[in-house]
Amino acid sequence: MPELPEVEVTRLSFAHRIAGAKVLQVQLGKPLRWPLGVAPEELLGQQVLGVRRRGKYLLLDLDRGLLLMHLGMSGSLSFASEQPLPGPHDHFDLLTTLGCLRLHDPRRFGAVVFARQEQAPQAQKLLGHLGVEPLGDGFALAPFAEALKQRRAPIKQVLLAGDVVVGVGNIYASEALFLAGIRPTTRSERLGRLRVERLHAAVRSVLARAVQAGGSTLRDFSNADGQSGHFQLEAQVYGRAGQACRRCDSLIKMIRQGQRSTFYCPNCQKN
DNA sequence: AGGGTGACCTGTCGGC
DNA sequence: TGCCGACAGGTCACCC
DSSP states (O other): OOSHHHHHHHHHHHHHHHTTOBEEEEEEOSOOSSOOSSOGGGGTTOBEEEEEEETTEEEEEETTEEEEEEOTTTOEEEEESSOOOOOTTEEEEEEETTEEEEEEOTTOOOEEEEESSTTSHHHHHHHTTOOBOTTSTTOOHHHHHHHHHTOOSBHHHHHHHOSSBSSOOHHHHHHHHHHHTOOTTSBGGGOOHHHHHHHHHHHHHHHHHHHHTTSOSSTTOBOTTSOBOOOOSOOSSTTOTTSBOTTTOOBOEEEEETTEEEEEOTTTOOO
């Protein structure tokens, strides 16, 4: 479910409501990808100062540390004034004076990890290698071009790797490459100035529009209010193998790259 | 150090 | 209807 836009939409939906809350209780379900890394009692009484996002991580700033939350493949957060009855896939509840923040995650690829500070090794192990924020000022064309020139892997996989630019997941990678008119299999280093420029703009605009639309093009995403995306953004290529390209009517193709599906239009995306 | 692979876990869907 | 394999929005540890 969650790429950068979904994570950001989630953040926007509850950050203002949880700010200032004090932690009353922590309830854990089945194990997530990593252990919390601290005794839950350690969190009690701490105040939630705010919620930031770094890549696909949400950072819950507390007065004596921070919680790094990741939604994995199937996670979603909800924030409700009363604690709802926990279901079989609810694996983390943070009960606070202002409401209950809950991580629901059937596949349990998500995680909640505590660190005393952002620079602590537990946090840096997860955040340290991340690339620039695509929606921030740091996403400049020249360094992006420079980074892409250093890589020999197919451009789709460089985007997914997240060490050049963060937040682009499997859906938006295909979508951005379509927008830029670039074949996903093209080696990163072989992209010329013009294509890099188009890709830079495409990554930005695809992600920004998805945030504005309230989440992804896909069906089961909902923010922490329980509201689903507006579905205003139709996928151009993702999930459309065998269907007609919306721009040129050619048939959309699906291939496998690094065990993930990639979709593209063979006519609109020639190298 | 970059690149390729397997691993983690559960649910759903299509085909036989 | 039932079973089985393929696949799903992420990313880490591991090997070369």
